[in-house]
Amino acid sequence: MLSVEHFRISGRGVWIAVLWEEKIQGITFSLEGEGLENNLERLTGFLRRRGVGMDLAIETSRYPSVVRDVILGRVENSEVLSMLSFGGVTQFERRVYEWLTKNVKRGSVITYGDLANVLGTSPRAIGGAMKRNPYPIVVPCHRVVARDGIGYYTPRLEEKVFLLGIEGVEVWTSSRRT
Template sequence: MLSVDSFEIAGRRVWIGVFFSEKIQGITFSLEKGQFKSNINRLTGFLRRRGVSVDTARKQSEYPSLVMEVITGELDNGELLPMMSFEGLTPFERRVYEWLTKNVKRGSVITYGSLAEALKTSPRAIGGAMKRNPYPIVVPCHRVVARDGIGYYTPRLEEKVFLLEIEGVKGWTGSRRT
């Protein structure tokens, strides 16, 4: 099922969509309604290519509100981690997502290189895992930055800046170098 809602956060309208069955299968969000529709389609395709059976029928749930509470800091990312299905992920991706969620808390960042060092892998592998993250916000890929700037973010850098600014991480948001 797909649960969709929008919220006013820090003076911006944020659309949040959550695919779920018994647990959360994927999350997407956007600061623009048109982009949000594209994000839903992109996530649907990604999950299906990974063998996840997703139902696009709409059904209200508490999941978008929970994701919003992570954005606003009312909930810690780790509190939602048990709600993730982890369907369709490789063991490497799951290890990266769990480590990141448990260790890089709100208001802090980690570089691709430091995360790679902690997990004994390469920064390029970390970058690929971040790009494929089906649980943005809960798995805080927005907190992974380049050593010399904010780094890249899928699908739009504006969302990464927004999330970091909400969390009070201002030092990295002035640099939009990718």
């Protein structure tokens, strides 16, 4: 199923789309609705390539509100881990996503290199896992930054700046170097 809702957060319109069956299969979002359709196509294409079947029928669920509550800090990211299906995610990606979600809390960041050191891998592997994250916001890939700047973000850097700004991570939102 697909649930899509619009919220006002910090003066911005935020569209949140959640694919789900028994658990969340994927999340995407957009500021002001810009690019939501493309983001959803990217997410469904990724999940299909990974062998995840999905029904795209529109149905209301609580999931978009849960994601909104994570953005607002009403719910801890780690509290939502049990709602994720992890379908189509490799063992490595799941290990990265779970460690990140449990250990890098709201209002803080970690570099690609530091996360790689903790997990015994390379910064490039971490970057790839972040790019493929089907659960943005809940799995806080926006909290992973480059050592000398904010780093990249899929689909747009503006979303990373927005999320870090809401979390009060001002030093990184003023550095847009990638």
